[in-house]
């Protein structure tokens with residue numbers, strides 16, 4: 001992993017790089033003792049969110065000699081880089097479908113992931129028969145969330161640990177989890193939740209909350225289907241900017257997937273907004289009704305159907321810079337919504353925050 005550039009990239013020789021892999025679902029009171037800046041001279045750093053932005057930020061900080069703690073509300077890594085596994089051995093990439101890599105740092109990361117077998121290229125047949133895209137499409141192996149896992153090695157991630165409240169204490173930060181546990185005070189707090197959720201958590205920081213209000217994100221209903229027989233569609237991917245179903249994909253066309261006939265369908269932002277409060281069962285029914293038209297033929301028998309609502313899926317109006325930070329440079333807020341709704345932008349936001357945090361750690365206010 002390349003280090004952040006500039007002064008912030010300097011590895012403080014008093015910091016000992018952890019060789020532990022601490023990805024646990026331990027609740028805070030059962031968790032390993034948290035090292036705080038009272039016990040060592042290290043600044044203590046909390047990161048909210050174990051999606052690409054949070055984990056990239058933590059990775060760069062760890063490689064720079066810091067020891068951040070990541071709090072993640074769900075039971076797995078990856079956030080919207082997600083893979084749903086069923087009890088019947090099916091797997092669906094129901095969030096991000098593929099990544100593109102344009103910045104040198106993200107290209108390096110993706111190249112390493114491909115070399116390690118955690119990623120591969122995907123060249124699906126598209127609706128018009130072409131199987132090429134303007135960018136290379138890269139997928140995680142065996143699922144999209146595999147892209148985050150190698151980055152998380154050695155990072156102290158607290159899974160199933162939702163942050164309910166953040167309280168400022170002078171220049172420092174208390175983090176309170178939903179079960180009422182209050183984590184030791186942190187010198188620096190990084191929040192990578194989707195912008196509307198970050199805005200709620202940070203309502204006591206008016207300048208940050210106001211700036212977050214300018215970001216907009218659209219929802220997306222995702223339908224996951226498997227069929228008893230092959231769907232004889234002449235494409236693997238069909239996109240539409242005007243239809244109710246924006247994305248119809250034979251998930252099984254990705255390399256290193258099972259041979260089952262799995263499909264993922266994303267409703268358009270408009271349809272998802274109009275049907276946001278449907279139950280998952282109703283969303284399945286309504287989206288399945290729309291599918292034969294989108295595929296252009298009757299469908300074989302469905303043997304699995306489920307739906308997931310992404311309330312904050314896609315960034316429609318980004319912030320326009322890599323992150324926000326408080327005047328005292330103890331609070332950093334970023335995520336894909338900062339630069340645009342893509343995995344690579346989440347990575348860039350996380351990387352930029354790590355660089356800024358490392359710089360801020362040299363001049364912490366007291």
Ligand SMILES: Cc1cc2nc3c(=O)[nH]c(=O)nc-3n(C[C@H](O)[C@H](O)[C@H](O)COP(=O)(O)OP(=O)(O)OC[C@H]3O[C@@H](n4cnc5c(N)ncnc54)[C@H](O)[C@@H]3O)c2cc1C
Pocket residue numbers: 048049050051052053054071072073074078079080081094095096097098099100161162163164192193194197201220222266310312313314334335336337340341342343344346
């Ligand atoms: C349906 C869909 C399709 C997409 N398709 C593509 C695509 O094809 N290509 C592409 O590049 N991008 C795609 N994207 C966008 C891509 O998934 C995101 O840009 C990227 O994954 C965002 O990463 P992130 O770390 O910024 O946010 P997230 O992945 O959302 O991570 C934020 C994390 O914070 C956690 N969190 C939030 N609040 C709290 C709290 N209070 N306490 C603790 N943890 C908390 C969340 O659980 C989550 O894990 C798609 C997204 C969706 C939903």
